[in-house]
Amino acid sequence: MTSGPLRAQRRHEAARRSSLGFWLVAVTYAIVMMGGTLPIPLYRFWSETMHFAAFETTAIFAVYAFGVLVSLLVFASLSDQLGRRPVLIGALVVLGISTALFLVASTLTGLLITRFVFGLAAGVVTATANAALAELARPDRSQVAPAMSTVANMGGLGLGSVAAGVVARFCDDPTHMVFWWYLIALGIAVVAVLVVPETVTRQAGFRLRLDLRRPSLPGADRRTFLGMLGLVFAAFAVNGVFSSLVPAFVRDQLHIHDSLASSALVSVVFFAALLAQVAPRPQWLSGPLAGPTILIVGAFIFEAGLLAGSLLGFVLGTAVAGAGVGLVFSRGIGATQRLADPDRRADFVATYFLAAYIGSTIPTLGLGVLNETLGTAPSTLILFGVIVVVTIVSTALVAHHPSRTDPATHPDPKGHHHDSLHRHQRPGQRHRRPTPPGWLH
DSSP: OHHHHHHHHHHHHHHHHHHHHHHOOOOOOOHHHHHHHHGGGGGHHHHHOOOOOOOHHHHHHHHHHHHHHHHHHHHHTHHHHHHHHHHHHHHHHHHHHHHHHHHHHOOOHHHHHHHHHHHHHHHHHHHHHHHHHHHHSTTOOOTTOOOOOOHHHHHHHEEEEEEEHHHHHHHSHHHHHHHHHHHHHHHHHHHHHHOOOOOOOOOOOOOOOOOOOOOOOOSHHHHHHHHHHHHHHHHHHHHHHHHHHHHHHHHHOOOOOOHHHHHHHHHHHHHHHHHHHSSSOGEEEEETTTHHHHHHHHOOOOOHHHHTTOOHHHHHHHHHHHHHHHHHHHHHHHHHHHHHHGGHHHHHHHHHHHHHHHHHHHHHHHHHHHHHHHHHHHHHHHHHHHHHHHHHHHHHTTTSGGGGGGTTTOOTOOOOOOOSSOOOOOTTTTOOOOOOOSSSO
């Protein structure tokens, strides 16, 4: 009889397709995340031709983050209903349209609309790719999916800034050439997704539903949860500062006018956050005070380097602050999952990301306003002072009962790994939940 060997061959072939699909989704996710930071080296070119200042620059960044936020709150469950592959392809098409609009945008309004649409589509990809990675990962290697999600997310954000800086440095007309190259990358991503096996089966009598995810608080340990929201707010406020205004800081305060150099400096914060989350670290960096402390120290070093006009202090502060962002986020999302009611985990994680994206928008817009009235040094000093205060207060809230949020002292007795996104199971696959990405980044 050949039925046994035939079944084994089919299982082996399915495993190979899943493995290939896993890597193709990871590459697609990274390409999409690159688009989030592509405009950073281009702000100075747009400001010269469209005549806008610091506040308008921060608004361009903030409207992208707002688009991601709206998408995660409204469209996060779309692929649970329609399937991973069609939703990914649809989102990539929208990203392509948004990218093409950059080629014709000639006003600030056009840039704002384009970035908002891009943020909406990027949010859909973030939720869908995260779920697909977990479903395509090998059942015996459940930690690979969240690790790859972090690498694709933070790595893509870092690479996007560097890639745009290279184009701006060596190519003519960078505000157009960057997006022509990115359209080609999106086309490659669409082809890659077509090869990915579908992991969701649409139910009979299907009806599309879009539910707004409302912010939720746990019934117990609300003080701890609010503290974690404050910490991720502060961490992503730091991310917002680096993403929106660092090129101007580098040009005006450090007198570095090379696009590649300034974009490379921006990428430091993302790569530092990535390494802090995925690299092995000593036990003392796993404690509840490590992330907030490193975040505060990095902010002080960055501000000192900025005031002194020191490139070394600027870069060192960026790297240290980035590491603090990574540690705060990874610890916070894990603690959020442990505090959440399993039946409402998506609601709690959505609340966590809500705080993160508010941190990416409101402080950044505030910095833009202050920068126009007070100047760079005073405005950043005020903002980092607020970040330090929020970090200290939030750390005090979290630390009042560390055993509830510390995996070292309060582990999952079954060793399970949880997160917020609803999963669909493949035949023969055990039920696992993916870990949310590291930026909406």
